Amino acid sequence: MEGTFLNNMENDPSEQMRKLKESIEMIEELFDNAYHGMVLVNKEGRIVKWNYEKLLGIKEEDVLDKHVQDVIENTRLHIVARTGEKELGEIQKIQGHDMVTSRVPIIKEGKIIGAAGTVMFKDVKELKSLTMKMETLMSTVHKYRGEIKKFYEAKYSFDHIITKDRHMMYLKEIARRAAESNSTILIQGESGTGKELFAHAVHNASLRKYGSFVSINCAAIPKELLEAELFGYEGGAFTGAKKEGKLGKFELAKGGTILLDEIGDMPLEMQAKLLRVLESREFERVGGTHPIELDVRVIAATHEKLEEAIYKGAFRQDLYYRLNVVRIDIPPLRERKEDIALQTAYILESLANELKIAPKKISDEALDILSAHDWPGNTRELRNILERALNIVQGEVIQWEHLPEYLKKYKKMTGEVAEESLLLKDMVAKAEIEGIQKALRACGGNRTLAAKKLGIHRTAIYKKMEAYGIDLAIWDDCKNK
Ligand SMILES: Nc1ncnc2c1ncn2[C@@H]1O[C@H](COP(=O)(O)OP(=O)(O)O)[C@@H](O)[C@H]1O
Ligand SMILES: [Mg+2]
The missing domain is CATH 3.30.450.20 (PAS domain)
Structure with missing residues (x-):
């Protein structure tokens, strides 16, 4: 029973809400029938x-x-x-x-x-048995409520944001102060820079920490379904809708925080709707007839520069102003090189804990390679690389050999600068790698768009990425998030 519950839980938390409602209805029915x-x-x-x-x-x-x-x-x-x-x-x-x-x-x-x-x-005994039934039901309700909370819980705090970069420390301070208010926060940063991490930390440092933390990726949900996902729907609101209706993310986040991830990808009509909701502080379910009060803190995140999207007509300026109350612009990892060593040590320690293995170190040579890379996938990429290295390293120290192929090109450049290849083909390769990574970064990992920007065919970018060992996984990972 418990196992089944947990499985369902992971698939569809609103299913658990329904069960909770059912339990409460049962209690009500018991009471109704208790009168003789x-x-x-x-x-x-x-x-x-x-x-x-x-x-x-x-x-x-x-x-x-x-x-x-x-x-x-x-x-x-x-x-x-x-x-x-x-x-x-x-x-x-x-x-x-x-x-x-x-x-x-x-x-x-x-x-x-x-x-x-x-x-x-009719008999005190009846009352006793009802009390027992109610106690069982109440503890089930409690358990479900606990599970639902766990599902919608922010796991990270400000202590999990590892940095010694002055600007990052300043951003942490801004976010910490914003956490105390109810202000909307806009977080901008490349993929893997820790936008979600910041959102978790704000929620956990706020008065809303006992409420749920609910996140929705606006880029991952088809346009037609987004409204119902955000605001929920009443039973039978449209063909294919569940007959009992469905709670939306805004309702699930009641009393807590909602993270609207990749807000830059929200369709324009939804942007208009969202703006109205934020302004009136109330919303309606799809097919609903009464307004529901908005009781959530909104955090919006995007890898895109919204100012550019506004310029291109893809993002509403009025919504931008409404969201941009507190602004956190997370700099990419390559602009805070000193964080690389610090984060590496931290990630190695936490991965060892997670994987339940003995702690490992990293050699200076390998660390130099990591410092030379420009990290298009930022800390997420660093984490992936370290996890992979931990899986292949035999001894206690990660060496440069344990790093992926596409990083090994930095080996020559570190420490042995004089020996940097002057062969034309090596220089061309280096320029191509940098160009491809730059384009991928600008397009949030979308290879088709990056190829277009580079003026090459889609299949050409795939071939070159494979030949140079540019990690596809980093970008796939960003998009699946
Ligand atoms: N400053 C940081 N300190 C420690 N871990 C970080 C930091 N920034 C990002 N990470 C880690 O990198 C990964 C990606 O972070 P995430 O918040 O999902 O990035 P984003 O939402 O910007 O794509 C996560 O595993 C996160 O814990
Ligand atoms: Mg993210």
């Missing part, structure tokens, strides 16, 4: 309404206008009709059973006109 009838008396204690036939085997016509004391043992309903003081959940012995009853006065225009009695449980 009702009797109404006037202020003299005479019966005016009776539906205890099933419970006590006495018909209404036989008791109407009789005094309640003559019909029900141990009743106090006539007293409540006089004092006006309600008695809830009292145990009353009727026909040999300890029944759980409630008595409330009926008041009209400030005057007591009678009283109503109900039997909530």
